[in-house]
Amino acid sequence: MKSFVPAPKSSDFPIENLPYGIFSTQQNPQHRIGVAIGEFILDLTTVHSFYPAKYHDVLTADVLNPLMSLGHEAWDEVRNITKNILLEGSELHLDELLKDKALVSMSAAQMHLPVNIGDYTDFYSSIHHATNVGIMFRGKDNALMPNWKHLPVGYHGRASSVVVSGTPIRRPFGQTQPVDGANPVFGPCRLFDFELEVAFFIGGPPTKLGEPVKVDDATKRVFGFVLMNDWSARDIQKWEYVPLGPFTAKNLGTTISPWVIPIAALEPFKVNNFPQDPAPFPYLRHENKFNFDIKLEVDIKSKGVSTTVCRSNYRNLYWTALQQIAHHTVTGCNLKPGDLMASGTISGDASDSFGSMLELSWKGTKSIPLLSGETRKFLQDGDEVVIRGYCQNDQIRIGFGSCSGVVLSATAYE
Structure with a gap:
């Protein structure tokens, strides 16, 4: 053509x-x-x-x-x-x-924003990311929670704060616990982070409450993919997430790229699904490939200079989008066209493929050098985070464009 x-x-x-x-x-x-x-x-x-x-x-x-x-x-x-x-x-x-x-x-x-987003769900489907976070907070022996290899872990996010690429994101206020065991304090987030994600939009007619979507029918429900930055306030998250999971640390803004890439465009870049052991329950099993060789990069731009801090790949996801849909609806949860489902942070197995500053700095114990001459452990005010994604072979390149946002300083809390 x-x-x-x-x-x-x-x-x-x-x-x-x-x-x-x-x-x-x-x-x-x-x-x-x-x-x-x-x-x-x-x-x-x-x-x-x-x-x-x-x-x-x-x-x-x-x-x-x-x-x-x-x-x-x-x-x-x-x-x-x-x-x-x-x-x-x-x-x-x-x-x-x-x-x-x-x-x-x-x-x-x-x-x-390309879609009126009714509902937004964020998964936790990268085994390397989940393992890294588990090692940091629980140690190697208990890195993955007992349920992680049995079901796609996820949580319901805030659709109203999903924004299109280019929208600035303001550093949030919240409660944090600076030292374990100490009383909490209130103030601006100190450990502000990006999360490299890819999300997809649900399509097709609305489903009815009580009718699950079978995993083999889930391909008909994926309209297309976008890049995502699930901005995270790590210090706020640490204090608030027990016992019910992410809340205000995640609702401050979620950025998506403006162009929705159709599944048909990604067909030449399908790869084998990530090996799963143990085998999941039958409702989560599918033989057809639904994994993609999407190359992902994250830049931090400071003082006018961009530094690529992460190179990862969508193929690192343990749970596929089809399994995410099947598990999301196995209880009979209904879907609507325009619902948004995200992968969770996509990290590879190499240190330069980690999809968040939490991992790249290994919980703040390492400094990441920038080409501007600065270093980072977490994001600073004025930093612009730019996520890019593309598939490429000898014949064609299928790109996602970019997903970007600048970190604004926290405003005085009245």
Whole structure:
């Protein structure tokens, strides 16, 4: 396939990708659906007449939820039509006036949260991350909790504080216990952290309460993937998480990338699922591959200089997205299009592949050098964290764009 829209080999958005996002421009502030292609955005409101009438309302919506709700057969049809629109010699290619109107430069666009997120669940599915955290706080002999290899551990997060890439994140206030056994104190978080994650959006019609999604049917429920930074206040988290788990240390903001990468674009990069021992219960077993070779990087930018502090890979996840869906719904929990489910921190087995400052600094015992000449154990005010993700082989590169946010200083608490 060759598009008339240029996309060099280094581009995240060739015609084989075609991710969805929501954008606006200064000239047209309406939020609308776009598809990334090279350095441009195909405005679907402008070309919606190229699609069957049954999709017109969906493609002119201001969020992706209506498209997500249609199901995988509709997603495939819309994607194939979009490809044909962008091919050399297409009707759009030959219509100069329409082409100029339909293609918007990314540099002129403002990206928005792509979905009305109803519910958000965060899992804890990287065995290397879970092991590292366990060793730090419980020792090698008790690194993994007894349940960890039997089910995908997770918690329900705060959907209202999920924000799109580029949104600043303010250092939070909270209660902490500076020294074990001492009385708590109240003040700004001192141990502010990023968490490298990948999340996916649920699609298809809503399910009914009491009806689980079988693991073999879960592929029909994955609309697409985004990068995620699950910002974390580690000192607040340590004091508050017993006995019910994460709370205010996690609800201060969660950043996602603006472009939703469809499963179809990731098909060439499927790899074997992570080996599981012991074998999970039958409701969690699936033979089909649903793991992906997504290369992940995290930069910290300070004083105008970026330093890559982590290189990891999505393939390090022990539990697949299909297992996460199956376990999430095994009790009969209902799903809605636009629900967001995240991987948890994705760490590899090498020290430079750890997906959080907690691990990279090994609970603050090591300093991470930055190219600016500074060092870090945790994030400081003014730091910008930039997460990137991409798949690449000899033929194509499928990129996620970036997921970024700047840490703002805590404001005075009145």
